[in-house]
Amino acid sequence: MGQAGRLDDVTPVVASSDTRQYRARAGKRSKKQIGLAFIAPFGLLFALVYIVPIIYAAYLSLFRQQLVGGNRFIGLANYRELFRDPQFWDSVGRVFWFTLVQVPIMLILAMALALALDSRRLHGTRFMRVSIFLPYAVPAVVSTLMWGFMLGVKYGLFGSVNNALGTDLNPFTPSTTLISIGVMVTWAFTGFNMLIFYAVLKAVPRELYEAAALDGANEFQVVRRIKLPALRRSLIIAIIFSIIGTFQIFNEPLILPSMVASSGITTHYTPNLYAYKLAFTGSQQGYAAALALVMAAITIAVAYAVQIRGLRNVFDS
Incomplete structure (x- = not known):
């Protein structure tokens, strides 16, 4: 009976500790989501203005415009x-x-x-x-x-x-x-x-x-x-x-x-x-x-x- 009473006293403490950890993790996730929401417009604009043009330029550099045959893939010939x-x-x-x-x-x-x-x-x-x-x-x-x-x-x-x-x-x-x-x-x-x-x-x-x-x-x-x-x-x-x-x-x-x-x-x-x-x-x-x-x-x-x-x-x- 005494041992059961001690277990009952410990259980709320363990549950309270788990609850605090869960809330801390949830708070961190919430802050991370808020931060991502704030930087998302800049990230999108950066991708559209910088990343996408670079990728497109790299794509264009692998082709050559010819009078006969149009735009033809030539690989790294432009760089050579x-x-x-x-x-x-x-x-x-x-x-x-x-x-x-x-x-x-x-x-x-x-x-x-x-x-x-x-x-x-x-x-x-x-x-x-x-x-x-x-x-x-x-x-x-x-x-x-x-x-x-x-x-x-x-x-x-x-x-x-x-x-x-x-x-x-x-x-x-x-x-x-x-x-x-x-x-x-x-x-x-x-x-x-x-x-x-x-x-x-x-x-x-x-x-x-x-x-x-x-x-x-x-x-x-x-x-x-x-x-x-x-x-x-x-x-x-x-x-x-x-x-x-x-x-x-x-x-x-x-x-x-x-x-x-x-x-x-x-x-x-x-x-x-x-x-x-x-x-x-x-x-x-x-x-x-x-x-x-x-x-x-x-x-x-x-x-x-x-x-x-x-x-x-x-x-x-």
Whole structure:
């Protein structure tokens, strides 16, 4: 009788424990379902905008449009032909060297502007912030048209200078066109990167600056020991975004040939321009799709290498 009573006392405790575990599992399932419901619209949109086009491009890259026989399956022949295409590698090399020169100049300029604005030694910092960022808000097509008119030798600034001084300056010769495009891209995106760096600097605790001042550190030492280390992680992100952006350069070489003569811009001046011409002028959608996928893989590989190297340097320091 005593043993039965002890069992009766234990049973409600066991049942209560099982009930709590069941409710905890049910609560977790409910939270998971709510989370999935919230991310479902983004997941659907991401699949439709990114995943499906990539799959379709991969499908197109396995076919070739022919005058006789129509669209024919050729397997990986487009990729084999692409890797032997000198025009493709010429465009990749041009964009690579453009990125190697333009990205450091743009980011150094953006960091210098962010440091200047954060120094609190300038007047009208709000106006300057907006003014520097404003070019990023200008559409790329409008920006290209503006710079084309301004730098053109027929009716632009350089044309007026040549007429006044009797010179023959031309920023759109085959040897200088890429430099002019670099000026356009730098003007457009410096403000965006500056805003990223400036936001990071504003998040640095002011107590660090006060401690450095008490230790007798000058402005240069504060920049070197506090501000630049704080910018390392954001600099990696800016480099990755800049590499992706410059590898995709398209608007400038597409629009400039119609505005300036003898610019040296060919149909394969950049990989994106080459893919566009192949798809919409040459009716080679399969070959253009293969080119786009290979360029995406190259861009991802370069960006990933920069990210891994940059993060390793950050953690090592």
